[in-house]
Amino acid sequence: MGEVKMNKRKRTFSGIQPTGSLHIGNYIGTIKQWVEMQKDHQCIYCVVDLHAITVPKKPEVLKERIREVAALFIACGVDPEKSIIFIQSHNPDHSVLSWIMDCTASMGQLERMTQYKSKSEKQKGFVSVGLFNYPALMAADILLYQTDVVPVGDDQKQHVELTRDLAQRFNSRYGEVFTEPEVSLQKVGARVMSLQDPSAKMSKSDEDPNGTIDLLDSLEEVKKKIMSAVTDSGKEIVFKKEKLAISNLLGIYSQLGNISIEELEKKYQGKGYGEFKKDLVEAVVEFLKPIQKKYYRIMKNQEGLEKILKQGGEKARAISQKTLAEVYKVMGLG
Ligand code: ATP
Ligand code: LTN
Numbered sequence: 001m002g003e004v005k006m007n008k009r010k011r012t013f014s015g016i017q018p019t020g021s022l023h024i025g026n027y028i029g030t031i032k033q034w035v036e037m038q039k040d041h042q043c044i045y046c047v048v049d050l051h052a053i054t055v056p057k058k059p060e061v062l063k064e065r066i067r068e069v070a071a072l073f074i075a076c077g078v079d080p081e082k083s084i085i086f087i088q089s090h091n092p093d094h095s096v097l098s099w100i101m102d103c104t105a106s107m108g109q110l111e112r113m114t115q116y117k118s119k120s121e122k123q124k125g126f127v128s129v130g131l132f133n134y135p136a137l138m139a140a141d142i143l144l145y146q147t148d149v150v151p152v153g154d155d156q157k158q159h160v161e162l163t164r165d166l167a168q169r170f171n172s173r174y175g176e177v178f179t180e181p182e183v184s185l186q187k188v189g190a191r192v193m194s195l196q197d198p199s200a201k202m203s204k205s206d207e208d209p210n211g212t213i214d215l216l217d218s219l220e221e222v223k224k225k226i227m228s229a230v231t232d233s234g235k236e237i238v239f240k241k242e243k244l245a246i247s248n249l250l251g252i253y254s255q256l257g258n259i260s261i262e263e264l265e266k267k268y269q270g271k272g273y274g275e276f277k278k279d280l281v282e283a284v285v286e287f288l289k290p291i292q293k294k295y296y297r298i299m300k301n302q303e304g305l306e307k308i309l310k311q312g313g314e315k316a317r318a319i320s321q322k323t324l325a326e327v328y329k330v331m332g333l334g
Contacts, residue, residue, distance in 0.1 A: 015046035018065035020204035025192035029153030035077035043083035075295035086312030097140035154190040195229035198244040237268035257283035
């Protein structure tokens with residue numbers, strides 16, 4: 001393996017794009033896992049701003065969003081004393097390895113990526129080469145750090161599988177340089193669905209704001225969105241395939257309230273959707289309150305936040321440079 005890990009703990013890498021407000025789907029699918037993994041993994045968490053520019057962004061908005069997302073990582077429990085938190089564009093090694101991954105991936109492999117297919121269809125006219133190459137940059141992010149585990153939501157599974165394939169191809173051409181990463185998905189909540197359309201993923205880019213609960217929504221907004229969430233026919237509160245809407249709400253309750261689905265089903269046996277939703281509002285509000293309080297405190301201290309991100313970038317680069325040096329050596333570059 002290129003870099004000898006002095007430390008026996010498994011290494012985790014994951015990232016989120018600064019493309020909009022983070023929602024409870026992002027938290028449940030991803031950040032909740034990040035926080036738990038801090039106990040026994042060496043963790044690296046990244047605000048992937050280079051991914052965000054695959055679709056044009058207003059510079060002043062992007063700059064602000066990057067800080068907001070980093071502050072939300074910390075507000076949700078990512079501890080800068082335990083984990084490396086940094087901005088992707090602070091470490092140029094990502095762009096260099098991304099090019100090498102472009103030369104490792106085939107057109108056919110990237111054409112099969114479902115996220116590319118759906119996102120390119122949504123663009124009006126202009127589709128950037130970056131949107132197509134996006135998964136190669138994501139592979140570079142992961143492979144630079146010799147990552148063992150990648151905690152993400154279900155929609156990113158295909159990209160992590162591609163990363164494994166690219167690592168294998170590179171290793172078979174040049175020797176064992178890259179660690180092949182495993183994906184980590186939540187058992188419940190790997191795909192949190194929209195509150196308005198439980199057959200679609202809760203998404204930052206959803207046009208209907210009522211489908212998504214943002215981590216920074218006011219408590220009144222949370223109440224309005226949950227009380228108007230669609231439900232299924234019948235009135236049983238049970239977790240099963242045929243009851244998409246209620247299963248989604250049960251999943252959210254379970255993950256944010258830290259209570260098992262079985263306990264919830266028992267608690268609401270014979271009770272109506274109204275009562276269930278009222279309690280769910282309470283659970284979500286109780287979950288969001290401390291996060292919002294911490295978030296606004298962090299955002300007030302921009303200097304402190306910049307320091308964390310700068311130090312994070314330096315620590316990240318110290319690791320990635322070792323991988324990149326090995327890549328140059330085996331490929332005969334330079
Ligand atoms: P967009 O829909 O605009 O692409 P997004 O809301 O999917 O944005 P991303 O930045 O692409 O957000 O995702 C960040 C992380 O959150 C990824 O690991 C992704 O898998 C996870 N994630 C996003 N939406 C959900 C969801 N609804 N349920 C579970 N995990 C999710
Ligand atoms: N493509 C991911 C964001 C992302 C990522 C990564 C996730 C970019 N690089 C590396 C895990 C590991 C998304 O959520 N849309």
